[in-house]
Amino acid sequence: MKNINEIALALSNACGLPKEDVAALIEVPADTKNGDYAFPCFRLAKQFRKAPNIIAEEIASKLEKPDFISKVETVGAYINFYADKSIFVKEILEEILDKGGDYVLSNQGEGKTVVLDYSSPNIAKPFHIGHLRSTAIGNALYNIYTALGYKCVGINHLGDWGTQFGKLIVAYKMWGNKEAVEKDDIKELSRIYVKFHEEAEKDPSLNDEARSWLVKMQEGDEEALSLWKWFCDISMLEFNRIYKRLGVTFDSYAGESFYNDKMQAVVEEIREKGLLTESKGAQIVDLEPYNMPPCLILRSDGGTLYPTRDISAAIYRKETYDFEKCIYITALDQNLHFAQWFKVIELMGYDWSDKLVHVPFGLVSLGDGKLSTRKGHVVLMEDILNSSVEKTRSIIENKNPDLENKDQVAEQVGIGAIIFDDLYNSRIKNVVFDLEKMLSFEGETGPYAQYTYARACSIIRKQDVSIDKNADFNLVTDEASVNVCRKLKEFPEKFKEAAQKNEPYLVTRHIIAICQAFNKFYTENNISSSDEATKKARLALVYCVKEAIKKGLNVIGLQAPEQM
Numbered sequence: 001m002k003n004i005n006e007i008a009l010a011l012s013n014a015c016g017l018p019k020e021d022v023a024a025l026i027e028v029p030a031d032t033k034n035g036d037y038a039f040p041c042f043r044l045a046k047q048f049r050k051a052p053n054i055i056a057e058e059i060a061s062k063l064e065k066p067d068f069i070s071k072v073e074t075v076g077a078y079i080n081f082y083a084d085k086s087i088f089v090k091e092i093l094e095e096i097l098d099k100g101g102d103y104v105l106s107n108q109g110e111g112k113t114v115v116l117d118y119s120s121p122n123i124a125k126p127f128h129i130g131h132l133r134s135t136a137i138g139n140a141l142y143n144i145y146t147a148l149g150y151k152c153v154g155i156n157h158l159g160d161w162g163t164q165f166g167k168l169i170v171a172y173k174m175w176g177n178k179e180a181v182e183k184d185d186i187k188e189l190s191r192i193y194v195k196f197h198e199e200a201e202k203d204p205s206l207n208d209e210a211r212s213w214l215v216k217m218q219e220g221d222e223e224a225l226s227l228w229k230w231f232c233d234i235s236m237l238e239f240n241r242i243y244k245r246l247g248v249t250f251d252s253y254a255g256e257s258f259y260n261d262k263m264q265a266v267v268e269e270i271r272e273k274g275l276l277t278e279s280k281g282a283q284i285v286d287l288e289p290y291n292m293p294p295c296l297i298l299r300s301d302g303g304t305l306y307p308t309r310d311i312s313a314a315i316y317r318k319e320t321y322d323f324e325k326c327i328y329i330t331a332l333d334q335n336l337h338f339a340q341w342f343k344v345i346e347l348m349g350y351d352w353s354d355k356l357v358h359v360p361f362g363l364v365s366l367g368d369g370k371l372s373t374r375k376g377h378v379v380l381m382e383d384i385l386n387s388s389v390e391k392t393r394s395i396i397e398n399k400n401p402d403l404e405n406k407d408q409v410a411e412q413v414g415i416g417a418i419i420f421d422d423l424y425n426s427r428i429k430n431v432v433f434d435l436e437k438m439l440s441f442e443g444e445t446g447p448y449a450q451y452t453y454a455r456a457c458s459i460i461r462k463q464d465v466s467i468d469k470n471a472d473f474n475l476v477t478d479e480a481s482v483n484v485c486r487k488l489k490e491f492p493e494k495f496k497e498a499a500q501k502n503e504p505y506l507v508t509r510h511i512i513a514i515c516q517a518f519n520k521f522y523t524e525n526n527i528s529s530s531d532e533a534t535k536k537a538r539l540a541l542v543y544c545v546k547e548a549i550k551k552g553l554n555v556i557g558l559q560a561p562e563q564m
């Protein structure tokens with residue numbers, strides 16, 4: 001940015017146009033053969049009433065080039081700027097030598113709060129792959145916003161209230177027992193829950209019974225509530241095991257039940273604002289003028305619904321956190337739900353309705369089907385994590401049998417691979433869950449990035465050279481080295497772009513770009529047999545790469561083991 005500003009200033013002095021307008025036209029060519037920055041003159045033709053190539057010549061002849069530019073060249077309508085490589089390399093490497101991986105941080109979000117609602121699984125139902133996506137994306141965004149200086153509030157909006165509990169209580173009373181639930185927690189709860197659905201097909205009166213238990217819960221019946229509480233605790237055991245392995249934490253676990261005592265007032269407010277209408281006994285907000293089906297607020301029996309809880313939660317969050325943005329990370333199939341209740345918030349007259357952001361993601365399909373058949377139709381997240389870790393363990397056993405703490409590394413790599421894969425593409429793309437592919441040490445994978453990091457660590461470990469700014473950075477101005485520096489330099493921008501678009505893949509992909517540039521550098525530049533001065537400069541570069549990769553991996557939610 002600083003560089004573009006300086007070039008814009010020089011151009012503006014030479015051609016008389018405002019600096020901001022000039023800056024907006026400056027390009028960063030993909031191929032650096034055409035310079036590091038380019039200024040196309042096509043748009044100036046009208047104003048100057050001359051052919052663009054003549055304008056380019058004229059501006060270039062008057063231009064006073066900034067110090068960090070070594071050469072200015074006109075090619076047709078373009079003015080190309082070549083950065084002085086040694087200045088460029090020195091600047092970025094010195095910055096990283098000073099700050100380490102924290103060079104990616106910025107303060108753009110200072111004083112602003114971002115609320116992120118992610119993971120949010122439903123109690124008593126298994127944590128499935130969709131929740132994993134929400135968890136991984138949410139956690140990465142949390143870290144990205146934090147890196148940009150925002151205060152983040154991570155909320156796990158647990159699905160801990162609603163019709164499933166009435167069913168579960170019936171199921172538990174009919175086919176469950178305490179020991180089995182305590183032993184197998186979520187597996188047992190989902191077993192009886194599935195059984196309820198099978199049995200209710202044959203005997204619909206079970207549904208009535210379930211409904212009456214839900215009513216009891218709502219009325220504060222002691223037995224109903226203590227069972228409900230127990231089911232919640234049991235589910236949390238499983239969820240917490242998973243979060244621990246994923247390295248994910250939350251600032252709040254205020255789930256749907258948290259809003260039980262807050263909804264009445266909100267429903268009243270919606271009514272007072274004249275938005276509530278009756279439809280087949282239920283209370284709704286008509287959204288026909290906005291081409292959407294109505295938003296359901298109260299069921300005919302007076303019970304609240306998913307949107308009622310979300311509306312109440314948004315109002316509560318605005319009051320509690322005064323957010324700049326409140327982000328909801330869920331599967332694409334909830335698009336309508338969010339569009340509907342965001343509209344209700346707007347109709348209620350809240351001017352912050354545009355600060356609510358739904359961040360949807362595509363579906364996950366289980367490619368090889370192996371994972372899906374093993375446990376019937378329920379794919380348990382823990383089984384998936386386990387099988388990835390097991391596979392990784394055997395790869396390590398093959399590649400590096402002498403590695404210390406193999407189990408720990410297998411966990412870090414096996415779990416990291418899944419998170420990385422999840423964050424490698426634009427969210428909205430459907431992903432095929434393919435363990436084989438995500439665990440490959442070559443290709444664009446978590447293990448590849450972690451392996452590159454470990455390699456950088458090992459290069460540094462092997463040399464007895466102090467790493468500091470007293471290196472001669474002229475010695476790392478070959479194309480491969482400069483290219484690594486370019487990637488390092490671009491990294492902080494990727495965080496900003498990722499936050500702006502709520503797309504962690506922009507960071508993930510750039511980690512790979514750094515790794516690839518580094519691996520090319522490493523093939524082309526020998527380190528151990530180079531002279532002392534060159535070795536020192538190259539090691540400084542290796543160190544900076546190592547810091548950048550580690551920071552990147554940590555931000556998207558992966559560990560960076562130093563050996564693997």
Ligand code: ARG
Nearest residue numbers: 117120121122157159310330
């Ligand atoms: N519990 C929901 C589910 O599993 C996701 C909740 C998302 N967050 C929200 N505030 N609606 O599908």
